[in-house]
Amino acid sequence: MSTILLVEDNEMNRDMLTRRLQKKGFNVLVATDGVQGHTFACAAIPDLILMDISLPEMNGWEVTRLLKSNQATRHIPIIALTAHALASDREKAFEAGCDDYDTKPLDFVRLMGKIETLLVVKKT
């Protein structure tokens, strides 16, 4: 059973995603802000991280950069979740080190596709 760390400050989004992911069979860890997200990631070494970008304490890019520059956590695939759909955001995501990104409003099916792709890649 894979573990997904979800870093999302919005309660409803968090709730929805957690429950849907759990239904899909994932073990879901939750962090509510950037710093917490970073801490949890280092501690738990999840299989995948869903990173909301607009976070309190520390924004998603920052957390991603930190994690990607840390030997222990760089292998963890990170999907950035952003409300903006601008190309610049996409570039920013990849620049920060994200492996993929998805836009809100989330299409759960689409998201699942991205998650699965990354986990498969990781496994191989």
Add this chain to the structure above:
Amino acid sequence: MKLQNLSIKRKLMLITMLTSTVALLLFSASFLFYDLISFRHFLSQDLATQAEIIGYNSAAAMAFKDEAAASVTLTALKAKEDITAAILYTPDGKAFTRYVRANLVDPSLNGNQPRFEGIRFRDSHLEVVHAVSLNGEPVGTLFLQSDMSQWYSRAKRYAIFLLVFMLGSDLLALLIASKLQTLISGPILRLEDTMHMVSAQKNYEVRALKFYDDEIGRLIDGFNTMLSEIQQGDSALQSANDALKAQTLELESEILQRKQAQDELLSAKRTAEDASRAKSSFLANMSHELRTPLNAIIGYSEMIEEEIQDTGKFENVQDVKKIQSAGKHLLSLINDVLDLSKIEAGKMGLHLESFDVAQMVQEMVSTFQPTITKNSNTLQVNLAQDLGLMRADVTKVRQILFNLMSNACKFTNNGTVSLDVQRTTKGDREWLKFQVKDTGIGISAEQQKNLFKEFVQADASISRKYGGTGLGLAISYRFAQLMGGHFTAESEPGKGSTFTVHLPSKVSADVVEAVKAKENNGPLAEAPKPATQADTILVIDDDPAVRDLMFRHLVKSGFHVVVAADGEEGLKIAKRIQPRIITLDVLMPGIDGWEVLRRIKADPELAETPVIMVTIVDNEIMGLNLGSSNYVMKPVDRTLLTDLIEKHRKARPSSSSDVPVAV
């Protein structure tokens, strides 16, 4: 002290003195000289004469060798004080008898007859040797010597006299000069005083007194003229200065006003900027705020649906699905509204990137599939081989395509929806042409008018029947415009519709234009970019007032405008300058607008030029049928006209099958 710096008075007197002294000196000297010379001559003549007389008188005595008698004759010379010696010599040269002035001892007198004849001067003595003869017979020689004392005394006397005379004259000259020099120095000194006064008191009203009408008088005149000129200049300067002061004050107050205005403008600007920023952040926030709860609604309803599926309570599924659907509709409405707001606020920016056209289309195709199958339609995608790369805002391009495709699918049942993408060249630019055709219900002419307007779907019932927000086309149209593209639609009710979007293959940031709100030009609306040099508009109108108005309007909007007063002239000019756009008045003397239009369209060189009919005659259909690109009613709405022109300017005139699109 230097001579040159003496006062005029001294100089003049010095000059006078010098002149008179020199003159006197010269005169005296020459006079003296002349006199003494002639006196000497006289003396010698005199002595010679005396010698003659004495000779004559003593001739007989000499002839008779009567020494006594001869001596007597000589002794008479005692009376003449200047005669120092008189010696009579016999013919053989021996001294016969002599007279020597008392107390005189001159050894040179002893001896024989001197060896000269005539007159000579020796040792400041005048000597004469005279041959004595009696009736032509030489009887001896007379030697007469004078001591020139007369001459010396005369010389002395004269010299002294002349000296005294000179001194006296000099003195007199001095006196006269000192009196007369005032003739010259007086006026000069007065002038000097006046000048001094003028410069000290800066009083330019003073005038120097003129005394005489000589050079100095003229100098004074000149000086006075200069003064009056200075005075004039000074007063002119004064008044200019005053005027300047007044002007400065005015300017200062004006500057103050301007500054105030500027400050006001700045604060207005800041306010506007703040407002703009507020708007942006509002939009951004609203975007986020609005979407978030909706996401929750949609998301949870999806989850509930899944759970219901699991539990098998299918009768609730429909309700939940309705919630979902409403939520999704609301979301898309919100998205569209926010997009439009952004566009309207001028906040819609372009984010350009290069992408492979074919690839993009292929990726999108999959997203259409649900909508296609929903209405049992068939999808045809025709991509040209040479599509290559496009540089544009890919998101917007996708949005446009998605909009067109979903519209096509929505309004077609059991039909075909085809997507054609081609690369074309118009003028010097390359374009991507996206064409979406459907065999759906079509759009009536009436509806076509309002196609790209917001919030107006073809029919209120349609939104109920077909869904959608009614904003999609408006947004797509605006997006196309933003990127410098061009949107056209063709349709036949019942047969189907064709929507064509032309987009530049390389969207340049310069071409970004904010779409102006037609209803109101807010302070934040951006002005249209001025036309390039090549973009000339030809205005053909017989009414000079209209011509002028059009000219000024269009020039203000940044176009290059040429006017023509009648059809013939207009045609000639059009042929010559090949304008970008022609505005054409219908009612004109000579050949009327219709005829001009016919001729324009008949001329291959001009056929492609967009023609906008500007007229009071409401005959739009005729115009359109004849091929005018647009039909605008007088009085001309400036913004309308400019919009039209902008539209045509940007869109390269394609084939004349271009369906004129009413705005």
Add this chain to the structure above:
Amino acid sequence: MKTLRFIAGCLLCVTLATASYAQSPNSSNSSEYLIKAGFTYNFAKLIQWPANAFPQPNSPVIIGIIGNDPFGGTLDEVLAGKNVNGRELVIKHLKWGADLKACNILFVSSSEALHIDEIFHIVKGLPILTIGETPNFARRGGIINFILEDEKVHFEVNVEAAKDADITISSRLLSLARIVPRTVADGSKAQ
């Protein structure tokens, strides 16, 4: 024979010389007559004859010597080539019986001392300058008379006689001369 000739010659010369010497009574005073000759010439220069004394303008001044010629050739010598007012001077040796009136200057030699009155009588009123060398010549009516004093030659002038002869004597000459008045034979002054 030659010596004889020579001696004869010498003798001849001596004789001639002596003869010539013997001819003049005053041969030891040849300088005196040189002076007198000179004086005579000077006299001629210093007097004026009246217009009728000369027939023509260029007539010569004739100097007549009556009696023994005391001058010898001296007068000739002195007067040679000279002229008086353009007139030549011609010397005539006059013998008794000759025309005494035909001269301008008459020199009465001392040899004619006894005939002086006769001479004066002949030439009375005529413009002839009478010159003598005997005492009282001038007082007796002669115009000029040579005086020898202290071996110096002086001369006397009788002004009245000159006036009678219508001869003007220059004051210059007069100033050098001793003026003598005419006296009659008894020696009293003439009025």
